[in-house]
Amino acid sequence: MTRRPAPVLAARPRDDAQRWVDGDGKGRTAPKAEAYSARLTIDVTPALRGRIKVAAFRQGVTVADLLRAMLEERFGAGPS
Incomplete structure (x- = not known):
């Protein structure tokens, strides 16, 4: 069985949180996510x-x- 190499994860920058969220411009964000959306996972109670x-x-x-509408209402449209 051939082992796959471990994925390379980008380190979170300490000085610029927005750059970390948006990607650093070096192709480290997924192309599909960059073009369409980003996935957000949260834990909630079954109720x-x-x-x-x-x-x-x-x-x-x-x-x-x-949920998108609620988040947009609460946080508004951010910088593009």
Whole structure:
């Protein structure tokens, strides 16, 4: 069995958090994520997850769309 090399992870810069979030311009961000979106994973209780799903269903939207709208309302459009 051939071992795959370990993935190379970029170190988080200590001086510029925004550069770390956006990537450093050297191709270290995933092309798909750069062009479309970024994935965010959070842990919630099963009860909260259920309430979020019910709220999304009642509004006729997906959970992802509901949460995106909530985050956009709270944090607004950042610098492009």
